[in-house]
Amino acid sequence: MSHAELPPPLPRPRLLAAAAATLALAVFVVLAFVLPAEYGRDPLGIGRLSGVARLWAPADVEVDARTASGPLAREYDQPYRSDVVEIPLGGFLAGADKSELEYKVRMRKGATLAYAWEVTGAADPRDFRFDQHGHTTPPPGRAMQVVTFRQGSGLRQQGALTAPFDGIQGWQFSNGGDGPVVVRLRLSGFYELIPAGQPGNEAGVVANVPAAQARPDVPDLLRSAP
Amino acid sequence: MSRREPQRRRSRFSLAAASAAGLAATALPAAAHEIGGSDAAFVAGAHGADPGPFLYLGAKHMVTGYDHLLFLVGVIFFLFRLRQIALYVSLFSVGHSITLLAGVFWNLHLDSRLVDAVIGLSVAYKAFDNLGGFRTLFGVQPDPRAAVLGFGLVHGFGLATKLQALDLDREGLLTNLVAFNVGVEIGQLLALSLILVAMTLWRRTAAFAPTAAGANILLMFAGFLLAGRQLAAYAYGGPA
Numbered sequence: 001m002s003h004a005e006l007p008p009p010l011p012r013p014r015l016l017a018a019a020a021a022t023l024a025l026a027v028f029v030v031l032a033f034v035l036p037a038e039y040g041r042d043p044l045g046i047g048r049l050s051g052v053a054r055l056w057a058p059a060d061v062e063v064d065a066r067t068a069s070g071p072l073a074r075e076y077d078q079p080y081r082s083d084v085v086e087i088p089l090g091g092f093l094a095g096a097d098k099s100e101l102e103y104k105v106r107m108r109k110g111a112t113l114a115y116a117w118e119v120t121g122a123a124d125p126r127d128f129r130f131d132q133h134g135h136t137t138p139p140p141g142r143a144m145q146v147v148t149f150r151q152g153s154g155l156r157q158q159g160a161l162t163a164p165f166d167g168i169q170g171w172q173f174s175n176g177g178d179g180p181v182v183v184r185l186r187l188s189g190f191y192e193l194i195p196a197g198q199p200g201n202e203a204g205v206v207a208n209v210p211a212a213q214a215r216p217d218v219p220d221l222l223r224s225a226p
Numbered sequence: 227m228s229r230r231e232p233q234r235r236r237s238r239f240s241l242a243a244a245s246a247a248g249l250a251a252t253a254l255p256a257a258a259h260e261i262g263g264s265d266a267a268f269v270a271g272a273h274g275a276d277p278g279p280f281l282y283l284g285a286k287h288m289v290t291g292y293d294h295l296l297f298l299v300g301v302i303f304f305l306f307r308l309r310q311i312a313l314y315v316s317l318f319s320v321g322h323s324i325t326l327l328a329g330v331f332w333n334l335h336l337d338s339r340l341v342d343a344v345i346g347l348s349v350a351y352k353a354f355d356n357l358g359g360f361r362t363l364f365g366v367q368p369d370p371r372a373a374v375l376g377f378g379l380v381h382g383f384g385l386a387t388k389l390q391a392l393d394l395d396r397e398g399l400l401t402n403l404v405a406f407n408v409g410v411e412i413g414q415l416l417a418l419s420l421i422l423v424a425m426t427l428w429r430r431t432a433a434f435a436p437t438a439a440g441a442n443i444l445l446m447f448a449g450f451l452l453a454g455r456q457l458a459a460y461a462y463g464g465p466a
Contacts, residue, residue, distance in 0.1 A: 019359065026450030034454070
């Protein structure tokens with residue numbers, strides 16, 4: 001261990017200057033950058049000028065999916081439609097971009113969707129997880145409304161849901177098994193499909209085509225399919 | 227919105243626990259001082275004595291807590307003898323062990339953001355002390371051993387507050403706490419040895435004496451910034 005000499009203490013004026021400057025700089029960084037980025041406050045206006053303020057997003061607003069009131073019979077102006085969406089998913093070893101995805105449809109508040117899906121190719125129902133949920137798609141900086149319908153595992157689900165807000169509703173599917181599977185999702189009701197690449201269909205799933213053509217970005221998913 | 231089940235969380239956790247590489251990998255993205263994400267889920271779900279994971283969590287908390295680490299840098303900055311370093315680090319350990327164990331066991335807590343703000347200030351205090359600030363400005367030198375012990379108490383209290391926020395099971399609590407605390411010491415030794423190697427190399431260069439003051443000024447700034455960030459969190463809510 002070396003025995004370096006202690007450097008002499010800072011002279012008084014420099015010490016005062018250093019303490020004041022570091023304190024002032026820290027306060028400035030908090031006011032100018034931390035507050036706008038983390039807490040949506042921008043006392044100096046620098047958050048907006050620098051764009052840092054755009055990092056802030058308000059907390060999600062959870063909507064309760066268990067209770068709702070409304071007429072049991074409803075009529076809609078929107079066109080009625082039906083789609084069959086075959087979604088191939090790779091085994092979990094193929095990576096999350098292949099074995100997990102989100103598929104949602106856009107619905108207006110109060111619109112109804114009837115659905116049924118089942119998974120083929122899965123060995124164990126516990127290996128296939130889904131998260132059925134929906135949310136609004138607000139512009140940056142506005143609070144997102146979120147609803148969770150059901151989270152669980154299994155190879156099929158069928159039912160109907162009513163959109164609690166204008167937004168996107170659907171599923172995150174996650175294949176935890178070794179081999180590839182296909183989710184066959186049948187939809188009907190009052191909704192719109194989401195174009196490839198947009199929120200709710202970032203994986204670019206193509207509806208109403210066979211599974212082998214449904215994910216053009218990852219064409220080889222089903223090469224070892226059952 | 228993607229959510230994962232607790233089962234997978236747990237298996238992922240033990241995978242990471244199994245390897246030192248995992249420790250480094252999980253260390254990088256973690257924010258200072260948080261017990262979050264899958265670790266929080268694990269702790270909340272733990273029942274009975276489970277020392278292994280708690281030991282790992284304690285070590286991880288220390289290695290990834292950059293506010294603790296900055297304080298240690300400040301403490302050993304001008305300590306050259308290994309005996310001195312051992313003394314100061316032991317004082318720090320005694321301090322935070324007392325408040326960690328007592329705080330969780332008797333349910334004492336304060337808003338964690340306020341505790342973290344004081345921890346930030348402890349970094350600034352030590353840097354100011356290293357610059358000879360108290361002697362120069364006030365003509366007194368506070369006992370550095372007392373300061374390290376005192377701030378050790380505060381750091382431990384911060385840990386205790388974080389752990390309590392996780393809703394610990396009373397069963398096996400003491401075992402888990404002691405394991406966590408031992409983990410904290412192991413993590414501290416790990417971090418300290420790395421800091422010490424870097425500091426020793428730096429001290430041996432001719433550049434040390436002229437850059438030492440600047441480094442402590444930077445350290446003081448970092449301490450003020452940490453404190454300011456926590457005070458902002460306290461004032462406006464949001465992530466601790």
